[in-house]
Amino acid sequence: MIHKRWFQVIVAAILLSLLVLLLNKIQFFFAPILTYIGAIAVPLIGGGILFYISRPILHVLEKYRVPRVLGILMIFLLFIFVGFLITRFIAPIAQEQFTKLVDNIPAMAEMLSETVTYWQQNQDIIPSEFNNTIDNVAQNLQTYLQDAPKIIINVVSQLIGFVFALVLIPFFLFFMLKDGDKLIPFIKKFLNERSSQSFEKLARSVDYTLNAFILGQMTVSIVVGLLLLIGYMIIDLHYALTLALFAMVMNVIPFVGPFLAVIPALLVGFFQDPMLAVWVAIITIIAQQLEGNFVSPNVMGKALSIHPLTIITLILAAGSLAGFLGLLFAIPTYAVLKAIVSHFYHEWSERKEAPTPK
Numbered sequence: 177m178i179h180k181r182w183f184q185v186i187v188a189a190i191l192l193s194l195l196v197l198l199l200n201k202i203q204f205f206f207a208p209i210l211t212y213i214g215a216i217a218v219p220l221i222g223g224g225i226l227f228y229i230s231r232p233i234l235h236v237l238e239k240y241r242v243p244r245v246l247g248i249l250m251i252f253l254l255f256i257f258v259g260f261l262i263t264r265f266i267a268p269i270a271q272e273q274f275t276k277l278v279d280n281i282p283a284m285a286e287m288l289s290e291t292v293t294y295w296q297q298n299q300d301i302i303p304s305e306f307n308n309t310i311d312n313v314a315q316n317l318q319t320y321l322q323d324a325p326k327i328i329i330n331v332v333s334q335l336i337g338f339v340f341a342l343v344l345i346p347f348f349l350f351f352m353l354k355d356g357d358k359l360i361p362f363i364k365k366f367l368n369e370r371s372s373q374s375f376e377k378l379a380r381s382v383d384y385t386l387n388a389f390i391l392g393q394m395t396v397s398i399v400v401g402l403l404l405l406i407g408y409m410i411i412d413l414h415y416a417l418t419l420a421l422f423a424m425v426m427n428v429i430p431f432v433g434p435f436l437a438v439i440p441a442l443l444v445g446f447f448q449d450p451m452l453a454v455w456v457a458i459i460t461i462i463a464q465q466l467e468g469n470f471v472s473p474n475v476m477g478k479a480l481s482i483h484p485l486t487i488i489t490l491i492l493a494a495g496s497l498a499g500f501l502g503l504l505f506a507i508p509t510y511a512v513l514k515a516i517v518s519h520f521y522h523e524w525s526e527r528k529e530a531p532t533p534k
Contacts, residue, residue, distance in 0.1 A: 221505075223348030226255075227356065228390040234353055248353045252346065266417070273418040277444070284447045378519045385515045389508045397427040400434070400467050404441075407459035413441065414448050429503045431487045434464055482511065 230251045237247035360379050364372040401424030408416035423437035438460045445452035490510050494502030 218342065219344035219348045222342065222345040223352055224386075225390055226345065226349045227352040228387050229394065230255075230349070230353065231356075231387075232391075244354060248350060251353070252350075270418050270421055273415040277415045277418060284443070287447060374519075374523055378516065381515045381519055382512055385511045386508060389511055393428050393430070396467055397424045400424065400427045400437075400463050403463040403466060404437075404459060407463065408441070408456075411445075411452060411455045411459070413445055413452060413456065415444055419444065429491070430507045432491055432503075434460070482507065482514075486510075 233251055233254070234244070234247050237250065238244065242250070360376055363375060367375055401420050404423050405416060405420035408420060413419070419441045422440060423434075426433040426437035429436070438456065441456045441460070442453050445456040487507060490506045491503055494506030496502075
């Protein structure tokens with residue numbers, strides 16, 4: 177009976193339940209570990225993202241026989257130069273537009289409430305019960321939107337806490353670029369030949385997955401942001417740069433990011449001129465079609481191979497559990513876990529199919 181698949185599944189489920197129960201009982205043991213991980217999470221993740229962005233540049237410099245340390249310093253200078261350009265030319269415009277947008281929120285809320293009231297008084301199609309719901313939303317809408325600046329300020333104040341951790345990112349990035357290639361050979365020294373080959377294959381798979389996701393999402397976000405900025409400027413949409421930057425950030429979130437990105441632009445376009453909302457929708461569709469048909473296939477390819485329904489499920493669950501950070505890291509975490517599980521499954525299959533030595 178112990179060789180039956182159903183029996184093995186039941187035993188595995190029981191053992192897993194016991195493991196979860198045991199971990200729940202000894203949470204105090206993991207508290208210091210989780211605190212330590214939380215302390216280094218921001219510089220480690222930030223340095224890792226910059227590592228995958230800058231590693232191709234370092235490889236190009238090394239092809240021209242530039243010493244690694246000198247190449248790393250050149251990359252740091254490049255980052256500083258890009259930061260200077262953003263601070264000097266982009267940030268002031270975006271800050272001015274964002275301030276005007278926040279100042280106009282109360283007027284926009286009042287205009288929307290008046291529009292809803294006028295529409296309700298001049299239509300007989302929608303049932304009265306639904307009208308009552310619309311009334312409640314309209315009455316509270318202005319309050320919600322007026323509280324939006326407070327919510328934004330609260331979020332910004334929380335982000336200030338990350339500043340101290342951000343200071344460590346350059347140090348993490350420097351040593352990742354300098355000694356990153358030494359990690360796999362170092363670990364392989366402690367493994368036997370078969371295990372070392374397996375570990376190297378797994379590490380390459382995880383590295384490929386992270387590289388495809390990070391570079392792919394960054395490229396897609398930048399391209400979509402530029403396309404939207406050009407489109408918004410053509411139709412003379414107010415706060416074009418701020419809305420395009422918001423869309424660029426939201427597009428980092430796979431699948432649902434583009435839908436979140438277009439909402440502020442649609443609202444601004446509607447209040448500026450209802451016809452502009454239609455143009456915003458058209459521009460967004462064109463940008464997403466160009467991205468989906470030309471950018472993503474060439475940049476990311478089929479590296480992740482994650483079904484859209486799986487993406488939606490992961491994002492909903494991660495968003496509920498971990499908020500915005502969960503939205504950002506749900507897909508790459510799943511992709512890495514998928515690569516690990518797939519690797520060990522193939523290893524297990526190969527060993528099972530291998531002929532038993534006599």
